[in-house]
Amino acid sequence: MAEVRGRDTWRASLIEDSDGGDPVASFESEESFKEQVLGFVMAWCEILVELGRGFGDILRQNLINQDSYLVKKFGGPFSKLSNRFCFLNDFLPEDRDPLHAWSVVFFVFILALLAISVDPSREAVAPIVKVRKHPPGASRVQLPDGRHMAYHEQGVSADAARFSLVAPHAFLSSRLAGLPGVKASLLEEYGIRLVTYDLPGFGESDPYPNRNLNSSAMDVLHLVNAVNISDKFWLLCHSSGCTHAWASLRYIPERIAGAAMLAPMINPYDPHMTKEETKRTWGKWLPRRKMMYSLARRFPKLLTLFYWKSFLPEKHDEIDKLLSFSPGKKDKLVIEEPEFEEFWQRDVEESVRQGNIRPFIEEIVLQISNWGFDLKELHVQKKCQTRGILLWLKSMYSQEDCELAGFLGLTHIWQGLDDRVVPASMMEYIERILPEAVIHKLPNEGHFSYFYFCDQCHKQIFATLFGTPQGPVERQEETSLEEEDKEEVLQVPV
Template sequence: MIREITVILLIGFVAWAYQATCPPPPNVCGSPGGPAITAPRIKLRDGRHLAYKEHGVSKELAKYKIIFVHGFGSSRHDAAIAANLSPEVVDELGIYIVSFDRPGYGESDPDPKRTRKSLALDIEELADQLGLGSKFYVVGFSMGGQVVWSCLKYISHRLTGAALIAPVINYWWPGFPANLTKEAYYLQLPQDQWALRVAHYAPWLAYWWNTQKLFPPSAVVARRPEIFSAQDVQLMPKLAVRQINRVIQQGVHESLFRDMMIGFGTWEFDPMDLENPFPNGEGSVHLWQGDEDRLVPVILQRYISKKLPWIHYHEIPGSGHLIADADGMTEAIIKALLLGDKVTLS
């Protein structure tokens, strides 16, 4: 009798554990009972849809065409480079910017097969369907900066230039010295250390870990104030009101948690092995980093800049993670990328 009860309890525990670790299916936009579709979208090669938003001058009149890649927990509406550029600069230079919802965010269909390469190919297809021409610029912020590394790997032949703004680091990239990544890793809050361990070593537990109540989940997901620098806190009132419910309306797993799984999983390439995509100076790559960024350790960005001397590295004293929202920064970022201007901040 005891044996039978034990077996039943074990089966019940396994069933509970499986259900707890299995995320609910995504609430896809346009599906019965799902969120409404309000944005223009393109249909991709595999049938998925990608929602986008256009900014600046028309692409027919534009001299410079930029694809902006948003960060973690954001959407096509959170395009800092579009929001912070003055209309005068946009018109004078002839800048067209398109931002898009990455898969699972906003109104873009989830992609359970998402990889680093598929994200780069999504961007290439977006450019082609919008008629941006054979070459274009890419700019990525935070987790979107990680996507720019994938663009440099897989579609560099399509790029005129690229900018990475406070790009998120993967602590398991093999090009980093172990002692350096260990030092940087332990600069995070303990709960973020554990959240990233789960995302890297046991991604199938990512949903459960970040939704259970036994341990504190990712501080980034919870937007704990400790993760922001003094400058970040000052800049937050300037930011547009982010409708987080619409950002993750299709489900937190296919947006936030898959982002973590992709970003901190095992990569098939190491950014530090990349070669200069513009050996003849026909374009440029820029990396912008605040030295007081509490989400992305500056010591690792410094190491990348030494390993890849062809990248124009810009470290801004006193700046945090929201570097692009500081006064004058967006214009400096864009002019350095498009015109090769040196950084001059008042």
């Protein structure tokens, strides 16, 4: 038996040939593959350690010696600083080098801070949930240009609807949002038909790369015609979804009875905002949100690089991180509810189902670019024909050639004063340029607290818009017919 010594140990043995020939020497490894890999890694670690020591010696010889530039430049101030803190060395054991010891203390201190910053309870409460894919299930209509628009209906049927509500959704949302958590019994009580739809490229609606706010209003017009809304309808919107509601009020006012807006978004670059309104608006936002709007205005293509994971997340994250805002007290309570979290996750999953980031970029750019109109154009005012001197003189003494311009319907706005997404300063701007709008200021309410899963809030909104509930049209007609039949029976002579 022969042994070869080294890191690997081999055993030599004589094995007789099966044909009776000369013995053959064979070597068998007594070391597993795992042990060989471990030995290889350890050897490389030793090499790297020696290499580091070599670099250290070179640095000490060339940069830290008495003749080096660093020592001559910073040696004096460093020595003075070191002498001031030398009393701390008394706390160290005598056999410890202060430089090495305090380096280790500083490193451990940094690790302790990182450990403290991690909240283990939060991780336990909010486990990682992946974004799921769902089969298509929306109703769709074809628009004149060939695109398909997905929509969703709630409430009473078309022939029984006393009021029709049409709702565009906000950013990172879909047709599933509507009025989150609204009870079917409440819609039935007021005879409301609620129609929500997916914006182009969101949910199951076809994308439309060349869209603008004018085309957005035309999409709404084609949708209501396709779903048999022949009378005037109401708009319901929340947050950035109100961008499309403003466009509908501007371009198709003759079809709209009124609008219910909750925390309506306006263009943060609106040139008619005062410096104080602009300052207060931007002051409420986090740096990440400010950067998003700045990039969208100046370098929209860079949004794809910076916000790919935010707009098309692979796993669900906290809503405040996705929307880049710091929630207030009431919003925190709302978003921590399991009911809200489940609804929000499903809504996000529907909005990103096409896996295309371009519609999200288009939506942000629409919010902060030139809308094609000013909000002050919705202000109700008299518009007289003044072409020519005679018409101008006539309009001075007669109102026959004058007509009202702007949006003539009702506009109700609900604004939480603790809103961190759409600051109250935006509401103040709207109140200033649209004095006919009815503003409902909500103390202590946030961005979501008066909109999501609030039965009492929904009742207040409907009562404000529609007054006393009268039920569906069909039920009222049946009741009146029954009363007429009873009166006829009573009048029949016996």
